Amino acid sequence: MHTFAVARAVHGIEPLVATEIRRSRLGVVRGVRHREVWFEASAGADLLGLRTADDVLLAAAVVDGIGHGRSALRRLALAARAVDVRSLVDSGNGVEVSASFVGRRNYTRFEIEDAVGAELARRLRLPYHSRRDGARPPRDAMAWRVTIEGERALIALRAADRPLHRRAYKTASIRGTLHPPVAAAMAALARLGSVGTVLDPCCGAGTTLIEAQASAPGARLLGFDHDPAALRAASANARAGADGGAAFRWGVADGGRIPVAGGSVDRVLVNPPWGRQVPPRGLLARDLGPLWREVRRVLAGDGLVVALVHDGIPHGFALEEAVRVSLSGRHPVIAVLRKEAGRVRR
Template identity: 90%
Template sequence: MHTFAVARAVHGIEPLVATEIRRSRLGVVRGVRHREVWFEAAPGADLLALRTADDVLLAAAVVDGIGHGRSALRRLALAARSLNAGGLGCPGSGVEVSASFVGRRNYTRFEIEDAVGAELARPLRLPYHSRRDGARPPRDAMSWRVTIEGDRALIALRLADRPLHRRAYKTDSIRGTLHPPVAAAMAALARLGEAGTVLDPCCGAGTTLIEAHALAPGARLLGFDHDPGALRAAAANARAGVGDGAPFGWGLADGGRIPVADASVDRVLVNPPWGRQVPPRGLLARDLGPLWREVRRVLAGDGLAVALVHDGIPRGFAVEEAVRVSLSGQHPVIAVLRKEAGRLRR
């Protein structure tokens, strides 16, 4: 019997999720949709090991013919009624449903959730916990998702007790901390296999380097930040995720003056401050030029920088790959950069 699963992802990195599924031999990819990768899971595969995915779900039903009219609600309810919800997982204290759709519809996400949730909960004789009016379902509720794109809907069950993007190592956080699956995507694009030293000059809570360690456990990982609180968070998260023996080095420094020797770094992973949640400070308060000059200086001749950029590609770099993503209502680009020959004027 085949197990069909769906990996949920930040929009833009769906192809990277599909690549991770293939390379990790977690299954055979059968389709890619908006924020979803559908795949046939390999027997015994540890689907919760996916790092670039926001979540992973067990596909329970695919419902075609879902139009824009309200008759779609009844069609979804009938599909949910036909499922053996109790045989798919531990019911917990009840049932909760989260719904989303692409495009305009003549019904709301809450109407979808209520139509499906009531039918899933009824045979289990458990309460359905609606999300209307901002209500939060209990943590141990059986968690379902409904997604609609075009005329096809998916009804699926979350495999874990929380979404994959809520990393267990994130015991400490700061404002503007990077979404872990996006950090994992940056690490994957950096081709870390032969990297000896990996640097994040604006490390924040350490997310990029912790995700890099998962791909390159033997690399030396250096993180700098101007905020002592961010460094404390990074060190705590690294201990929680990897332990005390991991090769992390954390240091207080301005992104415009990185305390690292010229051409000594194989890879740079960086999410520069872009002024929405964390304003640039120090030498970067006026512009990010000093950061990019420092990245060029410390990067080895054959090195790569992978940056989440919001204001275009920085001068002095050639783009090897660019992936546009959707984050917090913005559309930054994950850019894989190699420094161009020649020197920049300061």
């Protein structure tokens, strides 16, 4: 028996989510939409193990003919009324709904939520908790989502008690910390396999390296940062992970002077400071040139760099692959880079 499921994702990495579903044999991908991958989940598949997905939902209804006019609200309410709730557990402190749509509509997300939520709550004989006026539903409420793209809507129930992007290991955080599914996407693009050493010279709270460990459990993982508070957060998060942090080595260092021997690193995963939430410091205060020169120095000849870049491809590297993503209102690129031959100007 197959379950129709939907993986939610950061816009831009939907193809990587689809690839993870296929490679992990979680199911058969049936379609890709804005921030969604629709798939038939295999029986017994561990859907909560998806690392590149923000969340995973169990589809309850797919509704066609959802136009831009307000009659769509009635159509959605009727679809919610027809949802088969017999297989659902009538538990939790009520029902909450979160809605989103692509493009302009003559109704708001709150009107969608209330139209669907009221019907679901009635069917389940549970109270409905609206998000209007900034209200926050109780944490143990059943979490439903409604998404609309074109004229097709999805009504779905969250498969877990919290979104997948809220990692259990993330016990400490700092400003500018990287979204875990994006870090997982970077690790996937790095083709870690059986590599020996993975470096993050601007590691922050350690998210990138912790996600990398899931793909390269035998690797040596090196994390450096200019900020001791960031390293304390990284160490705490790593200790909360699967191996208690044994594979990681953390150290205070300037990104423009990485304390690693030349040519000794197989993969570099890095989200450089780009000045919006975390200002560059030390040797990087004026520009990121020193960082890229150091990354090039420590990288092995056949090594790869996977970087989240905002200002173009750095000098001295050749672009192998690029994935544009949407983060915090910006559109950086996850760039897969190799060293170019020859000297780099300083």
